[in-house]
Amino acid sequence: MNVETADMNTELMVDGNAIAGELEQIFGHDMTMAVARCAGCAADSMMATLMAFVRGPGAVLRCPSCTSVIARIVETPTATYLDARGMLYLRMTHAS
Amino acid sequence: MAALEWQLGTVTTIQPETPKTKSFYVALPKWAGHRPGQHIDLRLTAPDGYQTQRSYSIASPPELSGQLELTVDLIQDGEVSPYLHDVVMQGDQLELRGPVGGYFVWDVTVGGPLLLVGGGSGVVPLMAMLRHRAAQHSTIPARLLYSCRTPDDVIYRDELNQLAGSVAGLEVLITFTRQAPAGWTGYQRRIDAAMLNEVITPFGTSARTYVCGPTLLVESVANLLVGMGLPADRVHTERFGPTGS
Ligand SMILES: Cc1cc2nc3c(=O)[nH]c(=O)nc-3n(C[C@H](O)[C@H](O)[C@H](O)COP(=O)(O)OP(=O)(O)OC[C@H]3O[C@@H](n4cnc5c(N)ncnc54)[C@H](O)[C@@H]3O)c2cc1C
Numbered sequence: 039m040n041v042e043t044a045d046m047n048t049e050l051m052v053d054g055n056a057i058a059g060e061l062e063q064i065f066g067h068d069m070t071m072a073v074a075r076c077a078g079c080a081a082d083s084m085m086a087t088l089m090a091f092v093r094g095p096g097a098v099l100r101c102p103s104c105t106s107v108i109a110r111i112v113e114t115p116t117a118t119y120l121d122a123r124g125m126l127y128l129r130m131t132h133a134s
Numbered sequence: 135m136a137a138l139e140w141q142l143g144t145v146t147t148i149q150p151e152t153p154k155t156k157s158f159y160v161a162l163p164k165w166a167g168h169r170p171g172q173h174i175d176l177r178l179t180a181p182d183g184y185q186t187q188r189s190y191s192i193a194s195p196p197e198l199s200g201q202l203e204l205t206v207d208l209i210q211d212g213e214v215s216p217y218l219h220d221v222v223m224q225g226d227q228l229e230l231r232g233p234v235g236g237y238f239v240w241d242v243t244v245g246g247p248l249l250l251v252g253g254g255s256g257v258v259p260l261m262a263m264l265r266h267r268a269a270q271h272s273t274i275p276a277r278l279l280y281s282c283r284t285p286d287d288v289i290y291r292d293e294l295n296q297l298a299g300s301v302a303g304l305e306v307l308i309t310f311t312r313q314a315p316a317g318w319t320g321y322q323r324r325i326d327a328a329m330l331n332e333v334i335t336p337f338g339t340s341a342r343t344y345v346c347g348p349t350l351l352v353e354s355v356a357n358l359l360v361g362m363g364l365p366a367d368r369v370h371t372e373r374f375g376p377t378g379s
Pocket residue numbers: 050052053055056093094173188189190191192205206207208209211212213214215216255258259372373374375376377
């Protein structure tokens with residue numbers, strides 16, 4: 039399987055829906071429909087549709103088009119880290 | 135804006151659905167309501183402080199207030215589902231937060247035609263949509279294609295039969311992937327292009343589709359639907375992981 043690398047097992051993969059709660063905790067509202075532009079291939083994906091690996095230490099989100107890492111979320115007892123250097127931007131449509 | 139808070143609910147009823155699936159009704163005094171398709175995060179805390187968390191879809195429609203129905207498939211070597219199945223009893227408390235997720239949501243204001251495709255416990259959020267549709271007396275054309283291994287594995291079987299027989303514009307199609315009931319004339323194979331094509335034909339590419347279940351099933355169905363010409367933004371997906379595969 040070409041999308042499999044050492045830290046990726048497609049069968050154990052979920053998607054951005056699985057971390058909707060974490061994202062809402064960080065941003066204060068639902069983020070599943072926010073659109074991330076991948077820094078690797080410039081594809082736009084809703085957060086819900088990102089590949090998600092949630093059973094490691096922290097969560098890893100990958101681009102469904104090119105599989106590069108878009109973001110990582112790590113919880114420690116005292117803080118939440120969001121590493122989002124894999125995205126060019128995140129677009130959040132204003133609530134209508 | 136209200137922060138997403140962990141809250142305690144009380145298990146009021148536990149109902150077996152299949153030999154390996156149970157529904158848990160959880161009464162939540164602070165629940166603010168939900169939309170069909172949303173889920174909750176459930177958190178377990180061991181006496182030594184170790185915590186673990188899983189997501190579970192809400193099976194009940196928004197029209198049922200004051201409590202939620204969660205339907206959980208038993209994964210033998212799992213961590214959380216065996217605890218829910220074998221340890222949790224009526225009257226126990228569960229810690230959860232939600233509702234979460236805005237993407238995998240359908241209600242009657244979204245419109246149709248509606249094609250729901252589920253595998254195993256992936257039928258759970260789809261059931262919330264169908265229950266909501268029925269409670270609203272909606273006639274939006276809807277079809278559920280539901281992949282099960284054997285007749286014993288059909289979650290909500292009686293209710294699905296009853297809905298399909300009584301509610302206008304709804305068709306329920308089950309495919310059995312391992313063993314079909316005696317005399318079964320419906321589908322008996324994994325969901326493939328030919329099956330999806332037949333199921334979607336009355337709706338065409340205007341269908342709003344929601345695909346949920348084990349990751350490999352969702353991947354394959356979503357790819358097939360997009361390959362059939364459905365715009366990607368009409369194909370909503372939710373992957374449950376290796377569950378039930
Ligand atoms: C948005 C969402 C909604 C969901 N809704 C429902 C629902 O309504 N009903 C339902 O029954 N389930 C649902 N699930 C699945 C649920 O969250 C759990 O994954 C499921 O209950 C299994 O949890 P567990 O702790 O029992 O098993 P786990 O301990 O997670 O194990 C599950 C299986 O995966 C294997 N596994 C898991 N992680 C690893 C790993 N890192 N390495 C190797 N093997 C691993 C285990 O060996 C086992 O076979 C949903 C998931 C998501 C993301």
